[in-house]
Amino acid sequence: MSGATQSTAVSTGRITRTLIYLVLLLFALFYLLPFFVMVVNSLKPLDEITGGNMMSLPQTWTIQPWLQAWSSAQIGVEPTGLRPYFLNSLLMVVPAVAISTGLGAINGYVLTKWRFRGDNIIFGLLLFSCFIPFQIVLIPMATILGKLGIAGSIPGLVLVHVVYGVGFTTLYYRNYYAAFPTELVRAAMIDGAGFFRIFWRILLPVSGPITVVSVIWQFTNVWNDFLFGASFGGQSQPMTVALNNLVSSSTGVKEYNVHFAGAILAALPTLLVYIVAGRYFVRGLMAGSVKG
């Protein structure tokens, strides 16, 4: 490699470069291996797993474990498969993400472009609420959901996820809108646009990148949540809880291939979102929240 084309500050010799690639590839292996093993073994019959090598490809390929995990595996006491729980998760995620993102956007707009005395305190309180250990709210939440009559229901879970997600979405939109020139808002005011019109016509049309971040973040968090699902899921348990029930059920033979298929099914939506939009997520996240 010629020094002239090397634009990073550091130039390195050939041996170090080989070492660097080696280390990077080893880590890639480390990250890929568990998932690889899951996929491969979810496509094997059970006896091939217990008797064979987890690293080897299936000798007999089968999608039976997937079908079983999806529609007939024993979850708790019912042989329903994961399908109804997948649906629960979906019904919970969509409104929770939409509501918390919408609230976050309008909050961020107010907190940056319509500042008032004490707005920073409100933002500080919202921000801190993102980081609390949820154990601190479990007991009263159980009581309140019961009183509201939405304990163990999807609306209850939606409420919980909106409440504890709105801090993050507000944070994202606030940081994004903070970089948006206030002069534009002033120009629109002089042009005669009011509070909502400015939001709708001026800010929202340029909020694409941060909306991607907010939606992915909320989607991943809500979909992957276990604690709230396990505590307040009741009759409407989400996918993660069902998966845990499937995997840790102690009755009968452990059907590892079915467990793996189930785990991948549970991971699929977030993985898909990540594959489709992950690039924008990381970019937006870096620009928005964790810049020093």
Next chain:
Amino acid sequence: MASRADDADFRTKLQEWIPKLVLSPSVALMLVFVYGFILYTIYLSFTGSKMLPKYDLIGIDNYVRLWGLSAWWTAVSNLAVFATLYITICTAIGLTLAILLDQKIRGEGMLRPIYLYPMALSFIVTGTAWKWFLDPGIGLEHTMHLWGWESFEFGWIKDRNMAIYTIVIAAVWQTSGFVMAMFLAGLRGIDNEILKAAQIDGASNWSLYRRIVIPLLRPAFLSAFVILAHLAVKSYDLVIALTGGGPGRATELPATFMYSYTFTRNQMGTGAASAVIMLMTIAAIMMPYLYSELKEKK
């Protein structure tokens, strides 16, 4: 604020109220569901609640009891071990990978998503995958034996003394890629001219990183620390899926302790006290960080 109210038109006044009105639902939700609940839990921690909330104040008995429980001590010392290793290893791996990836690596676009994808998975999935991968009977140990390495042993997950480290491994697997991304963003944000200047000053690669680059990454270190520390304190799902707190109670963390004491052992008062201590731990980490964040952005 207009000096003559009769001249101020209605719309202007309305415009002053709309923003606050729009913000109020979120503020109300937050005040009730976050801060109200926190106060409620704090109150409960001073009561003799067992299976259901009771409102009789019994002083600090719950806290005294809590710190007298060996299970709580196990959970706390587990958290100390877990958090220290988790934060250190994640930071070390994240920083190393970021620095290496920043060396004009061919295929960076391929490697980055591979490092990052575990963060898209839920801890339950991660736990399931690793539980099996680490199971001596069918996982890594078994495979090594099949490949002819008969003496290979890796039974940490079944070992009371070592099981907590398997949680570290799985947690690091899940989050270290994310830490890498944070450091990489930090590295990419460093002004290239500073690096050129340092090279002209005769800094070697090693001292360039040690003296210039890593100090400049301070904000990324801080963010990484805060995020990892609060994740560590909140860790719950991973333990449930990977070890279920076992073998025995060897991998209990405060989060699992709180849950089981409150909801399965019906010691709500004690559970509340443990939750309060978790909150205080996180507050101690977050407060200085939030304070500096808000001050800087004014």
Next chain:
Amino acid sequence: MGFLDISNVTKSYGKTEVLHRVDIGVEEGEFLVLVGPSGCGKSTLLNMIAGLEDITGGDISIRGRVMNGVHPSKRNIAMVFQSYALYPNMTVGQNMTFGLEMHGVPKPERDKALTEVAALLQLDKLLDRKPGQLSGGQRQRVAMGRALVREPDVFLFDEPLSNLDAKLRVDMRTEIKKLHAKLKTTIVYVTHDQIEALTLSTRIAVMNDGYVQQLGTPKEVYDTPANIFVATFMGSPAMNIIPAQVAMQDGAPHAVLTNAAGETVQLRFSQENMVDWVGRDILLGLRPEALTDPEGADRKSQNIAALSNPVAVAEPAGSDTFVTMTLGGRDVIARLRADTSVTPGTSFDFAVNMEKAVAFDPETERRIPA
């Protein structure tokens, strides 16, 4: 009562007052420039006229209607911002007619107004572009077009040229001046650039520390600055301020000062009332162009004094040669014709146009009126 009246206006943030009792009356068709260093309160005042900031005390009225507390969009004003503030998601045409749309103007009328203004500013070919595809100068014109379409009572400009490069800035300055001459609109224009202020305005308000230091025509502000701040802020290079005493000589008041060689120099005042200051210290204000080589001196002046002084540095600047020297213990700049030959270190005979000299009271720093 003027067209735009700013009477007794103050502004405070909490307990700090940042604008103190500002009184300015602007006539219809006037071009008022608010000029001053950053933090002087000029932008705050402009924002208060626009309604973007509350008025703490006093009144602002347009066409006799008090505007305190009236929404910005109902003041019939238009504003051109420093960053242009073009809506990034709208085309040039949409940007320019957004205000009309918000005010419920029907589409055919909007289009008509747009066509007229676009032709005036030569924006016709750019109407379908997005702001991101325009050059700095084009964006500037769109921002002005957006203001013009509204046909407001008052145009407000907030440092509109400061984001342009030097050459474009001069061109746009001329454009704005032409536009004002053609449309006879009332303009309030904020800038920190004193040349912009002098070239564009019909009147200037020089501001500092939240006070209006002087309000007057460009000529008044330049020739008879109210105080030392105005004298040194307006004009480049700045006015020389030289410590001197006043003494009587041949029946006329003279300024007595020491040159770089330690010799005493006497310069006769044109101002008769300097007699009152005999025996006292003053600060003598001389613009660089009043301190020239003898051939370059103003021929119309009745009072050219001779001054011999060693030269420290000579800087040929193309059209002029600037000379730095010490006078009265201060660094002083003289402006000579371009081809004057001066040798640093040697003495040179200067001509001082004392008709243009001003004197300041060292205590109050105010100009001693003629």
